[in-house]
Amino acid sequence: MNAPRYPFTVRLVGFAPAECAQLENLLAQAPRTGPAYFCLHDDSLQEPDLYIAAGDSPAALARLRCLPPGALQPTLVIGGHGASCHRTLTRPVDAVHLYDALAELLDARVQALAARRARGESSLPERRRRPRLGPDTEAPAHYASMRHGPHDGAVLIIDKGGAFRDHVAQVVGTQGRPVEWTDSGRAAVRLCDETPVSLVMINTAAPGIEPYELCSKIKAQDGASRTAVLFLVGPSFRYDSNRARDAGVRGLLDKPVADRHIVATFQKLLSLPA
Template structure:
């Protein structure tokens, strides 16, 4: 009997588009005797299982440190970082065989660590843009500056109510209301008339333009705090420019594991991890 192949989500940080595409293609075709990998899109709200950072990009290295890599959150730096990092490191020119060997070993140690300890809560975001200088601010100051999340229900826009029922079960312990509609007009009305904290739009919902719907929701008074998230099948594409112009908070890939969905919702709703 064959054991189930380990599948890991990967976030690429700071790579030029050409090198990022090359890495993505390589990760999509890994050796058969190791884990499988899927690269998260840039706006994905899903926490990665591991991160690969460009060692020649200061922003990528700052984001990597903010992610706090450890045994359960492994990371790999590619290139001349110029300093020591608490993770694996490989130089250029990139040897794909060596890279996959390192990734496989990291995946093995991660599985062992998760057997001993529960997965850690994702690090709390201080800001959308990572600072490149040394941050010596007292963390309590960031707590004071942080604006509260919008309070209210999770609204799901989908062609069927099955996802609504599933999310309601996942959040039952937190007593969060979960609503559903298949109509863009009804979604706008619900956001105007009732407290809504998060709107999740399945981009394959018939008759719904997810970007236009997000923009219409955001035009309402007080709606700037509503987090609009798109549920996207990578094969169907994601228009980053339209999403950001409309005010979309980010995306979640379909299909997604319950742990990724719950982690993202807890973060958006400011619920205890």
């Protein structure tokens, strides 16, 4: 029996919905002898391992140019005029060439990460809520003055059991915030009202929980404007971006959530040290 493969995360940039669906289907059929892939939702807070961008989309190419210096997510460009500095494939996409190109890019990423660790360097995730509109041209102090860190509060996990809470507390260790748990929406609202909470993680599969309504109630409370609420989403949950934004949801994490994505999310939303 083949061991299950944890998929590498891919962010598609600049493609029309029909081509996104085509690429997602190709990636889902990647050979079992190589890497597995999972395309991130637009609202996902997970850091991508790879970018795949439309070479004929000026917005997509501009977004790639605005990646922070030293970004370790390799990029594959599909289509365009061949002038990109990134690895490029022509349309129509050949599945074999696609799998080979992505495997080579992932290998380069692994080597770059290993070299960085050997130098004693650590990488911090992108902390912006939205894609960059242009390269950073000001001094670092200018951007530091614009940042507003999270208030000093706990992490609250709303789930049917406490196992995920225990795992998160173990992963983030003593550097993280206190990690609390409840299986009650009413108790969650009360806890957010009575105690400082910086991050709320709602498992959308928790019984008796309507996640959008619960997020709305939490965000409606005084002082909750800087409380980040995210959803833990499984394959069977249909995430509604418009409804989520109306409720004040910051984004989502796809289950199962790898430890590296838990740590990166805490670095992103809670300024957890590297």
